[in-house]
Amino acid sequence: MGSAAEWAPCEDDDILVYGWIVETKGGGCSADRAASDLGLQPDQVAAALERLAGLGLIRTVQPGYGEFMAVDPDAVAVTLTAPLRASIRRQTEDLDRIHATIDRLRDRFLSRRPGIQDSTVEVVPTLEEVRAALNRASDKCQEEVVSSQPGGNGRIPEAMEEALGRDHALLSRGVRMRTLYHHTARFNGPSQAYVAAATALGAEYRTSYELFGRLIIYDRSLAFLPERTGSWGAVAIREPTIVGYLYDIFEQTWVRAAPFSDAAQDGLERVAKEIHQTIVELLAAGLKDESIARRLGMSLRTARRHIADIMDSLGAESRFQAGVLAAKAQLVNQPPLSDVESG
Known part of the structure; x- marks a missing residue:
């Protein structure tokens, strides 16, 4: 046999x-x-x-x-x-x-190191250690996890699968989960599928044209920020005042954000028009291509394509002229941003 x-x-x-x-x-x-x-x-x-x-x-x-x-x-x-x-x-x-x-x-x-769990700031140097730290934080989380994920579509499939597993474990324990994405994530198939799967489990998602950066906060007591060198490392913050400040920034953006839905539901033309309008306002504020791409969660190539279309439609020969013409045409709905970036 x-x-x-x-x-x-x-x-x-x-x-x-x-x-x-x-x-x-x-x-x-x-x-x-x-x-x-x-x-x-x-x-x-x-x-x-x-x-x-x-x-x-x-x-x-x-x-x-x-x-x-x-x-x-x-x-x-x-x-x-x-x-x-x-x-x-x-x-x-x-x-x-x-x-x-x-x-x-x-x-x-x-x-x-003595007292590492009580230290206010800890550098987590590698991607593998970051994922391990996130898994530990998720296991200990009891009430709520909030996160800002600029772009929303840049994670590798393995990381997204691991994240969905963490989300399922958290939500099954009754932990509230709220996540912010850029509006551009609504055009991305993997992001749509991920959000649909997690929403079915009870997670909440909203999108905004501009986000303040990548952030994850567990139980208002532990925050993770990306390491500033652009590596896959992170910084874990436990200092209550700093964590509370970061949580307030998330909350302010969450209140103004829109519930996640894919671009086809909202109407591709309307979504594209709103993205176009935001780029006009950022151009008028003097931001460079790299800053606009980063703030809107899109690739530099896509941002430059939008900018070229805008300049062509305005008949502008320079970025400065495009901002002036946009202001004259009353295409700018908001006053110049107070935190104008130079690069």
């Missing part, structure tokens, strides 16, 4: 032949007769009989006479799955040992 390690799902021919043996009670079974009754070729039936016999699903009644008897699949299942169950048990034991070792190593790692 085949073992679990050799197991392969039965083919359609196997199911047909097995059923035929059950119905005919195996009497006078021959490949030719089965082939005729089932509309199969004799070699197909012979191969199916061999596979069924190898799995122990049929047995010979009288050797040499081509008579078979069907064996109860549930009885066979016990034998087939026994090696697999034993393998799973061994792997589970190995997994438990690994987790126990990791727990001991974590205690050493977190105590590598």
Whole structure:
């Protein structure tokens, strides 16, 4: 009889032949007769009989006479799955040992400097360590996690899958989850799918044309900011005043943001027009291409394409002239931004 390690799902021919043996009670079974009754070729039936016999699903009644008897699949299942169950048990034991070792190593790692858990600022240098820190923070989170994810569509699939797993674990514990994306995320298929999946679990998403940067806050007590060098590292902040200040910035943006919906729902023309209007206002404020792209969560190439279209529609030969013409045409709805960036 085949073992679990050799197991392969039965083919359609196997199911047909097995059923035929059950119905005919195996009497006078021959490949030719089965082939005729089932509309199969004799070699197909012979191969199916061999596979069924190898799995122990049929047995010979009288050797040499081509008579078979069907064996109860549930009885066979016990034998087939026994090696697999034993393998799973061994792997589970190995997994438990690994987790126990990791727990001991974590205690050493977190105590590598006295009072690290109480330190107000901690640099987490690598992506792997950031993900580990986020997983630990998620496991301990009890009430709420809020985050700002500029762009909303730049994470790799593996990271998004891991994040969705964290989200599910949090939401299943009744933790409230709110996330801000740029409006441009509404044009992005992976972002739409991610938001749809997480929203179904109870998460809340809103979008804004401009965001203040990447941020994650757990229980209003632990905040993560990106490390300023542009690496995949992060900075963990526990100082209550700073965390509270960052939370207030999130809250102010959340109140003004719009519920997440894909661009097709909102109307592509309207969404595009609003993005166009925002770029006009940023041009009038004197921002450079890189700053506009960053603030709107789009690629530099996309931002420059929008800017070129705007300058062409205004008949402007320079960015400065575009801002002046936009102001004269009353295309700018808001006064110049107070935090104008120069780069």
